[in-house]
Amino acid sequence: MTSANAPLLPKLIGERVKRREDPRLIRGLATYVDDLKLPGMLHLAFRRADIAHGVIRRIDVSAAAAMEGVELALTGAELAEHLGPMPIGTPFPAPDHYSVAVDRVRYVGEPVAVVAAADRYLARDAADAIEVEYDELPAVVDPEAAMADGSATLHEGFARNVAVGGYQGGTGVNAETAQAEDDSAMDAAFAEADVVISQCMLNQRLAPNAMEPRGVVARYEAGSDYLTIWSATQNPHILRTLAAGMLGLGEHQVRAIAPEVGGGFGCKINIYGEEYAAAALSRLTGAPVKWIEDRTEAFLATTHGRDILGDVEIAAKRDGTILALRAQLLADIGAYEVLLTALIPTLTGMMMNGVYRIPVVRHELTEVFTNKTPTDAYRGAGRPEGLYFVERAVDMLARELDMDPAELRRRNFIPAAEFPFPTQSGLVYDSGDYEAALDTALAAADWESLKAERDAARAEGRIVGVGMAFYVEVCGLGPSSVVPTGGWEHSGVTIERGGKVTATTGASPHGQGNETTFAQMLADHFSVPIGDIAILHGDTGVVKQGIGTFGSRSQAVGGAALMLAAGRAGDKMKRFAAALMADHEASPDDLVFESGRIQVAGAPEVSRSFAEVADFAYVPVPLPAGLEPGLSEEAFFEPENNTYPFGCHISMVEIDRDTGEPRLLRLIAVDDCGNVINPLIVEGQVHGGLAQGIGQAMFEEVVYDEDGQPLTASFMDYVMPRAADLPAFELERTVTPTPVNPLGAKGVGEAGTIGSSPCVVNAAVDALAPFGVRHVDMPLRPERLWRLIHDRDQNGGQP
Amino acid sequence: MSETVPITVRVNGRERTAAVAPRLLLVHFLRESLNLTGTHVGCDTSQCGACTVLLDGRSVKSCTVFAVQADGEEVQTIEGLAAGDDLHPLQDGFWEEHGLQCGYCTPGMIMSALNLLRENPSPDDARIREGISGNICRCTGYQHIVNAIRNAAERMAPA
Amino acid sequence: MIPTAFRYRRAGSVAEALALLREGGPGAKLLAGGHSLIPMMKQRLAEPELLIDIGGLLELCGVHAVGDAIEVGATTTHADLAASALLRERAPILAEAAAEIGDAQVRNRGTIGGSLAHADPGADLPAVLIALDAAISITGADGSRTVPAADFFRDILTVDLEDGEILTDVSFRPVRSAAYAKLPQRASRFALAGVAVALEMEDGVCRAARVAVTGAASHAQRLPAVESALVGARLPEGAAAACEGAGDALDFVNADLHGSEEYRRAMVAVMARRAVESAAARG
Structure with missing residues (x-):
């Protein structure tokens, strides 16, 4: 009883542990929203606007309502009697936005009516039978033209379509008013400059395209006034709060469940009109209802990402010292503000310091409504846009100065000794060693050889370029001062009778692997087998509180909350153990968890098994003084600051001279996300991020025509990166822990996305430099590159 | 137009008989009629491949096959891959x-x-x-x- | 994306399919692999009342040597074309072009007959069959007829096939020195510009050439100017000169976000040159 001969359990943190999520997923046994079937369930289909802008002159759902199997058909005006305008999560003024349009449509794909029918085939038939006539209004498509005299406007009270106007940040700006008060430093820097780089760049509109489209099942139980809503969401707790508000319920009357969720990438943060409509229709019909988005709808009605025009200027000395950077940012946010729409571009502005000790930095941001799908977060959410602008501009400066881009960056880095580093935009970078990451990347790529290889290829007549980009990003969102939904995370840890451990987390993973990483952390903390640990998430009926998964926060905030709760549970358990070992006068402070036992540090012969102590905690006879029975603790963790992961990416691109087709030959990524729990999962996160960043650089763009009709509403026209389009990525890491959470982990979900886009474009511009090219906008369309190579009119034919 | 067609499909080694509407897509037959929800739908233009199953031993996109076309054929889905607890x-x-x-x-x-x-x-x-x-x-x-x-x-x- | 309702009949023979077609009138459509039709139906761009399934007709399936010709049944899948040893040996252009269509799942299901009858402007096989000077066999209530591939494709999604007729097979005299080159649209993998070339070579000099383009225009068609420029040219050296401006002769050229008219015309020349070079390399 006192001596443990059990083998020592190996530590799991830092190990490549296979994911515990996978067995159900690889066997096809996981339950996504569309896999749910409830008795008597109805299916919803939405009729959507096929014009970009217009007043609904007539809408008639009677033919649909009369069809076989149709339970209910409602216009937006009818639904508005049950659902008010949707809430948003930012402090910016916003126009009313209804789940289903009431009298006017503002983008192709906006719902105008909804039907509930016995199955999804009948629901589709009925939605198609709805008659709608519009008085068309001019479509507002170009964000600059949107602000011009005489442009049509989308919303009353938003003159010139401006949602957020002239919002400034950085040097000489009053942070309260977001207006510049002192131009002297900026003026002096530009006056002193030997070189000024100026470039207007588009960070184009993208479709997030999680492979699982959105979906919702809602069941309203009239007897108990209780709504259960299953949704493909990144944040069930926010859904609970907002759905309760929309339906006039308390949070205690709503249970929101995110079952298995097939990717989010930011587009499943927003709580959508279809979710509220499903809840309302379940209440109205008395039946559970399901709505599953199809991909075409996803292109039209799921939030888009990016779409910011940046006009960037850099002032520098001939020796490469950057004196100042200023940027005019114009965000095309589409037709409405949804949950975080207006906030995202402000993050772009905040990033304009990049990784550099630029003494004078300022941005001015304007956000404009257009007749397009609303924008919101997409992997990186504002930071990729900012870093793209900075890293393209810095690369242009290197070319202008004929300086190696690595050397120019090194010269301007924030030195490792200067962290924590306050930026001009008011952020405080927590920790960093940018030179170490650069050196690691240069060595991994063999930078000098890579350049020689490029030169040799050029000598053969090939069009080849190399490029690099450095990034820093804001991760681990909170604290609450910067996250309108609350910046904390919650966790509960229960040690059950028998010694199994169940933890809940408000982080709601949908591919990130937290069932594994969190279990690794608890296994090490309690020194018990990982198989004895369960991580529960995604259900507000089980997880009492939470914020959700976005902004690379699961580990840095959710993981920290988990360990706080685990610490509390463990401390209490040690007090129970000490009581059991009172004969040995063991103090709780002297006890440690070791391989399934709780023992006196340095005296393993004095111990009790984990299970025995757990059992005792639930039947504590006698109850130790000052202890309540049971082992179930919880914690909220509020970070004191964000975390700031960083990294350096290097790539090599070849362009086909005849066709302009680009090919990514190599991509070397060095990422520093602080301490790592599971390198296998971190690599996966980086790979996925790289593919999305490369997708933006090379392939992807949402395009509208001049009437606001989307030209890229399916995978037939929206170019998704496929396996054969990508090389094998070459990954390295440096490790600079963060001081802002006890784990030292910074977050890694978005990293790869941020560095890779500018890196690939920098390589493409390098390839095209012999043709006099200084800049090319994303994506690297073959025709666009062909025109540059063959000196054709740049405005010919293409968007 | 609401006629149904009787079909017999061998799915993961098991013979399944049903009367289906001609327009029922194979993926919905698998998911809705047979409750084999491991096969997913990720697009509507036959591009994404989430709905891939084997039809007579060859991979096909089950969103682009009508269930009636599979009559008399053999279908294998993800659920049929493991042999009991032994993973493929x-x-x-x-x-x-x-x-x-x-x-x-x-x-x-x-x-x-x-x-x-x-x-x-x-x-x-x-x-x-x-x-x-x-x-x-x-x-x-x-x-x-x-x-x-x-x-x-x-x-x-x-x- | 859900198709509208329709009636379904499985034909047990070509004769039965013809009878069903007659009975169904203009609302009847043939279904084999369905990889052209079903996507259209899901978008409700096609709403047939009756589908006649000919996918199971063995008499329409397979690649066969018939005398000195090769005959390919209409329901032969792209995968079967790609894997055909007979084609690989005697007409590799068709196997290679089929191997480049879409992706593995599409090739496993899509058929040559469906591709030809649907005549998507970006489909690969129409150009290949024109270059091979294939004869397309069609059966109708009044008997059978054959149409040269070059005359079969009329306009966008429009071919010489009447209601009530069935495309049963294609046949051609195999040519080894033939090749197909395409610039794929990056999302759909259809051809933005694709050129198929069949050559008769003698001692490195081109004696005769058939050249056809797809993707760039409303429908697949020959490029007579390139054909004449190739005759007498020493290849592959003379390929670039013969193919220069190959796209300029087209009356109408598609334009969309993936490629403007100017770009596509230029790409026709590039693909023509590449196809000629590959074909010539086969001797």
Whole structure:
């Protein structure tokens, strides 16, 4: 009883542990929203606007309502009697936005009516039978033209379509008013400059395209006034709060469940009109209802990402010292503000310091409504846009100065000794060693050889370029001062009778692997087998509180909350153990968890098994003084600051001279996300991020025509990166822990996305430099590159 | 127009009979009628491959086949891959190499890989990448999927 | 994306399919692999009342040598074309072009007959069959007829096939020195510009050439100017000169976000040159 001969359990943190999520997923046994079937369930289909802008002159759902199997058909005006305008999560003024349009449509794909029918085939038939006539209004498509005299406007009270106007940040700006008060430093820097780089760049509109489209099942139980809503969401707790508000319920009357969720990438943060409509229709019909988005709808009605025009200027000395950077940012946010729409571009502005000790930095941001799908977060959410602008501009400066881009960056880095580093935009970078990451990347790529290889290829007549980009990003969102939904995370840890451990987390993973990483952390903390640990998430009926998964926060905030709760549970358990070992006068402070036992540090012969102590905690006879029975603790963790992961990416691109087709030959990524729990999962996160960043650089763009009709509403026209389009990525890491959470982990979900886009474009511009090219906008369309190579009119034919 | 057609399809080795509307897509027959929800729908233009199953041993996109077309044929889905608790080498490979994140594309990806390895038991990385180019994954950047298929090919190679 | 409702009949023979077609009138459509039709139906761009399934007709399936010709049944899948040893040996252009269509799943299901009858402007096989000077066999209530591939494709999604007729097979005299080159649209993998070339070579000099383009225009068609420029040219050296401006002769050229008219015309020349070089390399 006192001596443990059990083998020592190996530590799991830092190990490549296979994911515990996978067995159900690889066997096809996981339950996504569309896999749910409830008795008597109805299916919803939405009729959507096929014009970009217009007043609904007539809408008639009677033919649909009369069809076989149709339970209910409602216009937006009818639904508005049950659902008010949707809430948003930012402090910016916003126009009313209804789940289903009431009298006017503002983008192709906006719902105008909804039907509930016995199955999804009948629901589709009925939605198609709805008659709608519009008085068309001019479509507002170009964000600059949107602000011009005489442009049509989308919303009353938003003159010139401006949602957020002239919002400034950085040097000489009053942070309260977001207006510049002192131009002297900026003026002096530009006056002193030997070189000024100026470039207007588009960070184009993208479709997030999680492979699982959105979906919702809602069941309203009239007897108990209780709504259960299953949704493909990144944040069930926010859904609970907002759905309760929309339906006039308390949070205690709503249970929101995110079952298995097939990717989010930011587009499943927003709580959508279809979710509220499903809840309302379940209440109205008395039946559970399901709505599953199809991909075409996803292109039209799921939030888009990016779409910011940046006009960037850099002032520098001939020796490469950057004196100042200023940027005019114009965000095309589409037709409405949804949950975080207006906030995202402000993050772009905040990033304009990049990784550099630029003494004078300022941005001015304007956000404009257009007749397009609303924008919101997409992997990186504002930071990729900012870093793209900075890293393209810095690369242009290197070319202008004929300086190696690595050397120019090194010269301007924030030195490792200067962290924590306050930026001009008011952020405080927590920790960093940018030179170490650069050196690691240069060595991994063999930078000098890579350049020689490029030169040799050029000598053969090939069009080849190399490029690099450095990034820093804001991760681990909170604290609450910067996250309108609350910046904390919650966790509960229960040690059950028998010694199994169940933890809940408000982080709601949908591919990130937290069932594994969190279990690794608890296994090490309690020194018990990982198989004895369960991580529960995604259900507000089980997880009492939470914020959700976005902004690379699961580990840095959710993981920290988990360990706080685990610490509390463990401390209490040690007090129970000490009581059991009172004969040995063991103090709780002297006890440690070791391989399934709780023992006196340095005296393993004095111990009790984990299970025995757990059992005792639930039947504590006698109850130790000052202890309540049971082992179930919880914690909220509020970070004191964000975390700031960083990294350096290097790539090599070849362009086909005849066709302009680009090919990514190599991509070397060095990422520093602080301490790592599971390198296998971190690599996966980086790979996925790289593919999305490369997708933006090379392939992807949402395009509208001049009437606001989307030209890229399916995978037939929206170019998704496929396996054969990508090389094998070459990954390295440096490790600079963060001081802002006890784990030292910074977050890694978005990293790869941020560095890779500018890196690939920098390589493409390098390839095209012999043709006099200084800049090319994303994506690297073959025709666009062909025109540059063959000196054709740049405005010919293409968007 | 509401006629139904009787069909008999052998699904994962088991004969299934049903009367289906002609317009019922095979993927909905599998998911709704047979409750085999491991086969997913990720697009509506036959591009993403999430709905890939084997029809008479060949990979097809079950969103682009009517259930009536499968009458008298053999269908294999992700649920039919493991033998009891024994995972198929491809399933083991995907688990071992972290070939999935959100898991949504995974069943279709595995069924495509099965088709590939049937045609080419030891593909190089380029052939693997070409072989799964009918399947879109948004999470992994494909690299761990390529590793997973290579891993499975090695397991499946005759000793 | 859900198709509208329709009636379904499985034909047990070509004769039965013809009878069903007659009975169904203009609302009847043939279904084999369905990879052209079903996507259209899901978008409700096609709403047939009756589908006649000919996918199971063995008499329409397979690649066969018939005398000195090769005959390919209409329901032969792209995968079967790609894997055909007979084609690989005697007409590799068709196997290679089929191997480049879409992706593995599409090739496993899509058929040559469906591709030809649907005549998507970006489909690969129409150009290949024109270059091979294939004869397309069609059966109708009044008997059978054959149409040269070059005359079969009329306009966008429009071919010489009447209601009530069935495309049963294609046949051609195999040519080894033939090749197909395409610039794929990066999302759909259809051809933005694709050129198929069949050459008769003698001692490195081109004696005769058939050249056809797809993707760039409303429908697949010959490029007579390139054909004449190739005759007498020493290849592959003379390929670039013969193919220069190959796209300029087209009356109408598609333009969309993936490629403007100017770009596509230029790409026709590039693909023509590449196809000629590959074909010539086969001797």
